[in-house]
Amino acid sequence: MLNIRPATPADDQALWAMLGPVFHAGDTYAVPTDITRDQALDYWLRGSHTAYVAEEGGQILGTAYLCPNHKGNADHVCNAGFVTSPDARGKGVARALLTHVLAQARAAAYGAMQFNFVVSTNTGAIRLWQRNGFQIIGTLPKAFRHPQAGLVDAHVMYQLL
Numbered sequence: 432m433l434n435i436r437p438a439t440p441a442d443d444q445a446l447w448a449m450l451g452p453v454f455h456a457g458d459t460y461a462v463p464t465d466i467t468r469d470q471a472l473d474y475w476l477r478g479s480h481t482a483y484v485a486e487e488g489g490q491i492l493g494t495a496y497l498c499p500n501h502k503g504n505a506d507h508v509c510n511a512g513f514v515t516s517p518d519a520r521g522k523g524v525a526r527a528l529l530t531h532v533l534a535q536a537r538a539a540a541y542g543a544m545q546f547n548f549v550v551s552t553n554t555g556a557i558r559l560w561q562r563n564g565f566q567i568i569g570t571l572p573k574a575f576r577h578p579q580a581g582l583v584d585a586h587v588m589y590q591l592l
Contacts, residue, residue, distance in 0.1 A: 432487065433485055433486070433487050433492070433523075433524065433527050434485070434486050434487065435483055435484070435485045435486075435527060435528065435531045436483065436484060436486070437481070437482070437483055437484075438476060438482035438483060438484045438494065442484050442491060442494075443472055443476075445484070445490075445491040446472060446475060446476070446482075446484070446491070446494055447468045447471060447472060448516075449491070449493070449494060449514050449515070449516050450471045450472070450475055450494070450514055451466075451468065451471060452517070453514050454466045454471055456578070457577075457578045458550065458552065458553075458577055458578055458579070459550050459553050459556070460512075461548050461575065461585075462474065464578075475494070475496055475512070476496070478498070479498040479499055480496040480497070480498045481496060481497050481498065481535070482494060482495070482496045483495050483496070483497075483528065483531060483532070483535075485524050485527055485528050485531075491516070492515065492516045492518075492519035492522075492524045493513070493514065493515040493516060493519060493524040493525060493527075493528050494513070494514050494528070495511055495512065495513045495514075495528040495529070495531070495532050496511060496512050497509055497510075497511050497532050497535055497536060497539075498510055498511070499541075500544075500545050500547070507540075507541055507542040507543070508541065508542065508543045508544070508545050509536050509539070509541040509543070509544050509545070510544065510545055510546065510547060511529075511532045511536075511544060511546070513525055513528055513529065513532075513556070515528075525556070525559055526559060526563075529559065529560075529563055530563075532544075533563070533592070536592055537592050541592055542591065542592055543589060543590060543591050543592055544565075544589070544590050544592060545587065545588070545589050545590075546560065546565065546586075546587070546588040546589075547587060548571075548574070548575070548585045548586075548587070549567075549585060549586040549587075549588050550575050550577065550583060550584075550585055551570070551575075551583050551584040551585060551586060552577055552580055552583050557586065557588075560588050561588075563590075564590045565588040565589065565590045566588065566589055566590070567586045567587070567588055568587050568588065568589045569586070569587040570584050570585070570586050570587075571584060571585045571586075571587070572584055
C-alpha cells in the first residue's frame, strides 16, 4: 500500500536518486542540467517548500513539494512539483501525490494552485493535471530549450481550490 508522508533527511539519498536523473535529463524542469546533489536537495526540500515522499514497502517511489507561489498579497496561491521514480511510472504514484498535495493545499487554506512552467512535451503530466481540474491558462511560446525537441512551449496551469 502506498504511504505518503513528509520527507525527512533520511530520504535524501533516495530523493537524489530520483531528482538527479530528472534534472540532468533537462526535459521537464527549468533547472541547470549540471545541478549538484546538494543544490537539487536544497531546491526540493528547503526554503518555503514542504516536501513529501510516496513509499511502498520501504521504497520511495515518488516525491512532491508544496509551497507558496508568491509572497504578500498573492500568498494564497500555491505551487507544487512532482517527480516519480522511473520504475514506478504508470502505477498511480503521481496521481496519489497530486491528490495528497491538493488536500494539503486546501487544508492550508490556499485559494488556488498554479504550475508556472509545464513543458509542453511533458504530455503525461499535462493530461494528469487536466484530468484533476487544472486548466492551461497561458502558453509561453518556445520558452524551453528541450534537449531533443529544441525550442518548445511551456504552459501555465491553474486551478481554483
